[in-house]
Amino acid sequence: MKIAITSKRLNYRYQIECADKGVVGVYGISGSGKSSLLDAIAGYHEDRLGIVEYNNKELKGIIKCCYMSQHPILFAHWTVEENLQFALTHTSQNSKDKDQLVQRLGCEKLLKMYPNQLSGGEKQRIAFVRALLQIEENSLVLLDEPFSALDKKMRKIALDLLEQYKQSCLILLVTHEIAELYQVADALLYIKNSTVSYQNSIEMAMASGHESLPVASTVTIDGQPRIVFAEDVSIALQKNPESSISYQLESHITALQTQTNVTLVKLSYSNEEQFIYARLMTDSIKKLNLFAGKKVFACFKCSNFMD
Amino acid sequence: MMSIDLTSLWLSFKLATITVIILLIVGIPLAKWLAFSKHKSVPFVTSIVVLPLVLPPTVLGFYLLGLMRNDSWLGSLFIQLTDSQLIFSFTGLVIASVVYSLPFVVQPMVNTFNNIGEDTVKTAQSIGADKRTIFWKIILPLSKKGIVSAAILGFVHTLGEFGVVLMVGGNIPNQTRVVSIEIFNHVENLELQQANQLSLILLVISFAVILWMNFNNKNTPILT
Structure with a gap:
C-alpha cells in the first residue's frame, strides 16, 4: 500500500508505504491524527489531495472497506441481526461465517436487540463482527480503537481473530494498548502532529525507543x-x-x-x-x-x- | 345551513390531503437534496423554500395570482388543456397551497435528514451499499417519524390557510370556499353561532393532531 495525501482543512500530511497484507499498527498520543488517517484512507475527506494506492489500484472517493470507527455506528432502525444481515448482503461471506463470529464473540443474546439497547462494549463487539464479516480477499480493514470497551478476555479473542484474517487482507489497527500492537502487528506507524513521524517493521519499532514507543x-x-x-x-x-x-x-x-x-x-x-x-x-x-x-x-x- | 358548513370543512380536508400528498412526493427528494448536497445553490434554494414562511400571505397570493391569471403562461396553458380557468378553481388552490405549505413540510424533513448524520451514510457507503439502497433502506426508515411529523404539520397548516386562499381562490362554494373562508363569511354576516361551531371543530382537530404528534415524537421540533 502506498499513501501520499494531504488536506489543508485538517492540516495533515501522510506518507506511508507498507505491504498489502498483514496488520499495521497505528500508534500515537490522542489528538495526533490517527483517526483522521483512517478516515482519509476510507475516503471520508472530500478535500483530500494526493493518492492512495492499494494492490496497485488507486482508491478514490468513499471506498468499500471494513471500517470500524471509534464510536461504532449501527443502524438504529434495525436489530443487531438485521445490521449483520445488511453487511452480509455486501460480502462473499455467508450466514455460517456470521453465526461462527457471533458465537466466538459471545453475541448470541444480542441478536434480537436494537442498537440503543446495547452497552458500549456490546456495540463494539457487534461492530467488530460486522467488520470481520465484510472481509474478503484483499479487503482493506480500518479499525479505530476497536477494543477500547472490551475486557481482557474478549480482547484476547478479538486479537486471535485478527491473526486469523491477516493473511488475506490489510488491517490498519489504531490502539493505545502498545503491548497488543507489538503482539499482533507486522509493522508500525507512529503518528505525531498529523504526519507519520516513524514507520518500520514491528521488530525494528520495538527496539527503536522512538519517542514514546516503549522498548x-x-x-x-x-x-x-x-x-x-x-x-x-x-x-x-x-x-x-x-x-x-x-x-x-x-x-x-x-x-x-x-x-x-x-x-x-x-x-x-x-x-x-x-x-x-x-x-x-x-x-x-x-x-x-x-x-x-x-x-x-x-x-x-x-x-x-x-x- | 348545516350541510353547507360541512361542505366547506370537507373541501378543506380534501385540499389538505391532496396538498400533503403532492408535498411528500416533491418534498422528500427536495429535502434530501437540501440536506445532503454540497452544491453551491443549496442556500439559495433553501431561501426560496423558506420564503412563504416569512412572506405575508397576501404578497404570496398576489404573485400566485399573477402566475395563474388567464393571460399568464400557466393560466393560458391550463385553459388550453382543460377548457377551464386556473384562477378561482380548486386546482389553483392546490398549487397555491403546495407553495404556501412547502416550508412546513420540507424544513422538518431537512432537519430529520440532517439528524441522521453523515457518519451513518458514510458507514453504509463503506459497507458497499449504493446510493439508492442507502436512501430507501436506511435514510427513509430512519426518518419515518420526522416525515410523518412533516406531513401532519403540512396538513394542519393547509387546513388553516386563509390569506392565500382569499387571493387566488375567491369564495366559490364547493370549489374554493374552504372552512377558514366560511368562518370569515359567517362573522361578516354576524352568524356567530355557525362561526363558533366551525372554529371549535378546527381548534379541536388542530390541537388533537399536534398533541398526538408531541406524544409520539418528543424529539421532533414542532416549529421550525
Whole structure:
C-alpha cells in the first residue's frame, strides 16, 4: 500500500508505504491524527489531495472497506441481526461465517436487540463482527480503537481473530494498548502532529525507543511468544534461586545506550540468536560495572502472561 | 345551513390531503437534496423554500395570482388543456397551497435528514451499499417519524390557510370556499353561532393532531 495525501482543512500530511497484507499498527498520543488517517484512507475527506494506492489500484472517493470507527455506528432502525444481515448482503461471506463470529464473540443474546439497547462494549463487539464479516480477499480493514470497551478476555479473542484474517487482507489497527500492537502487528506507524513521524517493521519499532514507543522484545515462554518490556527487565550478576522471579535468562550484554540517567541494555541469549532489552538507571550500570560482553542474568516476572 | 358548513370543512380536508400528498412526493427528494448536497445553490434554494414562511400571505397570493391569471403562461396553458380557468378553481388552490405549505413540510424533513448524520451514510457507503439502497433502506426508515411529523404539520397548516386562499381562490362554494373562508363569511354576516361551531371543530382537530404528534415524537421540533 502506498499513501501520499494531504488536506489543508485538517492540516495533515501522510506518507506511508507498507505491504498489502498483514496488520499495521497505528500508534500515537490522542489528538495526533490517527483517526483522521483512517478516515482519509476510507475516503471520508472530500478535500483530500494526493493518492492512495492499494494492490496497485488507486482508491478514490468513499471506498468499500471494513471500517470500524471509534464510536461504532449501527443502524438504529434495525436489530443487531438485521445490521449483520445488511453487511452480509455486501460480502462473499455467508450466514455460517456470521453465526461462527457471533458465537466466538459471545453475541448470541444480542441478536434480537436494537442498537440503543446495547452497552458500549456490546456495540463494539457487534461492530467488530460486522467488520470481520465484510472481509474478503484483499479487503482493506480500518479499525479505530476497536477494543477500547472490551475486557481482557474478549480482547484476547478479538486479537486471535485478527491473526486469523491477516493473511488475506490489510488491517490498519489504531490502539493505545502498545503491548497488543507489538503482539499482533507486522509493522508500525507512529503518528505525531498529523504526519507519520516513524514507520518500520514491528521488530525494528520495538527496539527503536522512538519517542514514546516503549522498548520491548519478544520472548518465547512455554512455547508462546510474549512481549517483554525493557522496563520490566532487571539484571543480576548471579542467578538467584531464592527469588520469586522465575525467568532468569543467562545472557550477555551486547550494547549499552545511555541517555543521561537511564540506560538501555541490549542482551543476547540462547547462542546469540535472541535479544532482550533492559532499561536500567545509569547508576545501577556503574554499581554493577556493566559493559558490553559481560555475562549476566536478565530477570523478569511473568505473572502478567498468565491468562 | 348545516350541510353547507360541512361542505366547506370537507373541501378543506380534501385540499389538505391532496396538498400533503403532492408535498411528500416533491418534498422528500427536495429535502434530501437540501440536506445532503454540497452544491453551491443549496442556500439559495433553501431561501426560496423558506420564503412563504416569512412572506405575508397576501404578497404570496398576489404573485400566485399573477402566475395563474388567464393571460399568464400557466393560466393560458391550463385553459388550453382543460377548457377551464386556473384562477378561482380548486386546482389553483392546490398549487397555491403546495407553495404556501412547502416550508412546513420540507424544513422538518431537512432537519430529520440532517439528524441522521453523515457518519451513518458514510458507514453504509463503506459497507458497499449504493446510493439508492442507502436512501430507501436506511435514510427513509430512519426518518419515518420526522416525515410523518412533516406531513401532519403540512396538513394542519393547509387546513388553516386563509390569506392565500382569499387571493387566488375567491369564495366559490364547493370549489374554493374552504372552512377558514366560511368562518370569515359567517362573522361578516354576524352568524356567530355557525362561526363558533366551525372554529371549535378546527381548534379541536388542530390541537388533537399536534398533541398526538408531541406524544409520539418528543424529539421532533414542532416549529421550525
